Amino acid sequence: MHTTIINHMEIFIIFPLWLLVATLVLSMSCMFLFTLKSYRSPTSVSKLPPNPPKLPIIGNLHQLIGLPRHQALWKLSKQYGPLMQIHIGSKPFIVISSSTMAKQVFKNLDHIFCSRPPSHATKRLSYNYLDIAFAPHNDHWREMRKILVSEFLGPKRASSYNNVLVTEIKSMVHSLTLQPSNVAVNLNEVFLATVKGLVCKLAFGKNYREQPLKGPSWEVMLDETMEILNGSLGDSFPWLGRFIDQFSGWDSKLAKCFSNLDAYIETIVDEHQNNTVAKLSDDDDFVHTLVELPTIENASGYRLTKEDMKALIMDVLTGGIDTTVVTMVWAMSEITRSPRVMQKLQSEIRNCTGKIKKENKLDTTKMTYLKMVMKETLRLHPPAPLLLPHESLSHCQISGYSVFPRTTVLINAWAIGRDPETWGENAAEFYPERFENLEVEYGGGNCEMVPFGGGRRSCPAMNTVLTTMESTIANVLYWFDWEVPVGMKNEDLNMQEEGSLVARKKLPLYLIPKKYM
Numbered sequence: 001m002h003t004t005i006i007n008h009m010e011i012f013i014i015f016p017l018w019l020l021v022a023t024l025v026l027s028m029s030c031m032f033l034f035t036l037k038s039y040r041s042p043t044s045v046s047k048l049p050p051n052p053p054k055l056p057i058i059g060n061l062h063q064l065i066g067l068p069r070h071q072a073l074w075k076l077s078k079q080y081g082p083l084m085q086i087h088i089g090s091k092p093f094i095v096i097s098s099s100t101m102a103k104q105v106f107k108n109l110d111h112i113f114c115s116r117p118p119s120h121a122t123k124r125l126s127y128n129y130l131d132i133a134f135a136p137h138n139d140h141w142r143e144m145r146k147i148l149v150s151e152f153l154g155p156k157r158a159s160s161y162n163n164v165l166v167t168e169i170k171s172m173v174h175s176l177t178l179q180p181s182n183v184a185v186n187l188n189e190v191f192l193a194t195v196k197g198l199v200c201k202l203a204f205g206k207n208y209r210e211q212p213l214k215g216p217s218w219e220v221m222l223d224e225t226m227e228i229l230n231g232s233l234g235d236s237f238p239w240l241g242r243f244i245d246q247f248s249g250w251d252s253k254l255a256k257c258f259s260n261l262d263a264y265i266e267t268i269v270d271e272h273q274n275n276t277v278a279k280l281s282d283d284d285d286f287v288h289t290l291v292e293l294p295t296i297e298n299a300s301g302y303r304l305t306k307e308d309m310k311a312l313i314m315d316v317l318t319g320g321i322d323t324t325v326v327t328m329v330w331a332m333s334e335i336t337r338s339p340r341v342m343q344k345l346q347s348e349i350r351n352c353t354g355k356i357k358k359e360n361k362l363d364t365t366k367m368t369y370l371k372m373v374m375k376e377t378l379r380l381h382p383p384a385p386l387l388l389p390h391e392s393l394s395h396c397q398i399s400g401y402s403v404f405p406r407t408t409v410l411i412n413a414w415a416i417g418r419d420p421e422t423w424g425e426n427a428a429e430f431y432p433e434r435f436e437n438l439e440v441e442y443g444g445g446n447c448e449m450v451p452f453g454g455g456r457r458s459c460p461a462m463n464t465v466l467t468t469m470e471s472t473i474a475n476v477l478y479w480f481d482w483e484v485p486v487g488m489k490n491e492d493l494n495m496q497e498e499g500s501l502v503a504r505k506k507l508p509l510y511l512i513p514k515k516y517m
């Protein structure tokens with residue numbers, strides 16, 4: 001008892017009372033705040049996805065060098081699993097590489113993963129996120145998507161779409177017929193001319209290929225845009241990266257790329273506003289419809305501005321043409337590499353065609369093998385192998401792992417299409433017959449193949465573009481037999497890929513057309 005009193009006395013001598021109380025209050029506050037933080041912070045209750053070891057400052061950037069990004073991520077996922085986290089600079093990314101994980105993102109948690117991350121390039125090229133593809137999930141995105149679907153891709157435009165498709169295909173077949181015999185043609189160029197003709201006529205009422213606008217060619221602008229959309233250092237390294245962007249010339253490249261595209265689109269809109277573009281037979285083209293929309297306030301009271309129109313046109317131009325051309329080039333490359341597939345497909349097309357062949361109206365609805373061939377092409381060669389990046393709106397869990405709000409999510413459609421767990425041991429082989437006994441749809445219930453993405457941000461043009469590709473390939477194979485250039489074997493065709501946002505065949509596809517009949 002005595003000693004205790006002395007001890008207390010000693011304490012009071014060493015620590016004055018006010019200091020003791022202050023220390024007590026401070027420690028209790030700290031404990032309270034720590035408990036509160038632990039309670040609020042999801043890290044305390046759940047774990048983060050597996051992540052490859054990263055380096056200071058650059059994160060995992062060094063592990064993505066040397067291969068196209070989707071292939072490098074695929075390699076990493078084999079070691080770290082179908083759900084992993086990587087860092088590029090300070091920016092965290094979640095990478096999804098299996099159909100099971102994709103199903104969680106697109107089906108169970110679509111309401112959380114339905115936004116897009118901001119970036120310097122997409123902000124500028126989308127007129128400050130006024131478009132569809134790069135816009136965050138908001139009412140404006142919803143309205144713009146509705147307009148594209150109802151005014152450009154929907155049944156309203158079906159008859160003009162069919163007419164223009166037939167005209168463009170006729171012109172493609174005609175120009176191939178005029179080729180000198182035994183000379184290989186560049187199929188990238190053939191398909192680009194056809195798809196650009198189709199999109200331009202439907203969207204703008206005429207093909208601007210015939211009347212080039214001022215500035216660089218459209219092909220050059222598209223290549224520059226794709227390069228810019230791969231992103232900048234400033235997106236991942238906020239301070240130093242922005243500095244490098246400015247001094248390496250990236251910022252001025254973006255400014256130039258945007259001003260060229262903007263001038264191109266501005267001319268198109270102005271010509272339509274001044275009514276100097278003739279109407280497409282009975283139908284308006286898409287931009288004609290757009291310029292008339294602002295005067296008709298729609299049901300939700302939405303009025304379209306000139307910037308909105310330009311942002312929509314930008315999406316159609318940059319998202320609609322390259323992807324379609326790249327897919328058809330892959331399809332023809334795979335078909336040519338396999339004479340068995342070529343022969344089987346040609347006999348289906350030539351047998352199905354009947355009397356209507358002369359009008360180039362090949363009815364592809366009954367061509368089941370052709371559909372399998374296109375599916376097999378898109379399984380192995382999704383033209384946007386990592387889709388477009390998604391962003392999480394709030395905190396959630398995937399398979400017990402925490403994902404934080406505003407995390408960028410990359411879905412590796414290329415890896416999902418080659419996963420042996422889904423596709424078996426011959427996953428890497430081009431074998432369209434695999435679909436004979438498989439009920440697999442694009443972006444379907446189990447997300448076995450997602451070349452058009454999934455959920456509410458999936459590609460709104462999927463059905464239209466499948467018709468375009470099936471009709472073009474059917475005609476190309478109906479009217480011509482195809483041979484590889486002299487001295488080359490079919491199976492030796494180079495299939496190397498390049499590009500990250502769009503994975504195209506590295507070398508252009510040259511084949512010799514031989515007129516059939």
Ligand code: HEM
Pocket residue numbers: 132133134145148315316319320321323324327382383384387388389390451452453454456457458459460461462465
């Ligand atoms: C073979 C051709 C095409 C392929 C493979 C393709 C693929 C894709 C993919 C993977 C996405 C992103 C999906 C996601 O992030 O989950 C997408 C989005 C989009 N695509 Fe396509 N696409 C094609 C053609 C087209 C065409 C012809 C158009 C327009 C005329 C178009 C317009 C769009 C738009 C506007 C979006 C953004 C959707 C949104 O964010 O809400 N695409 N497409």
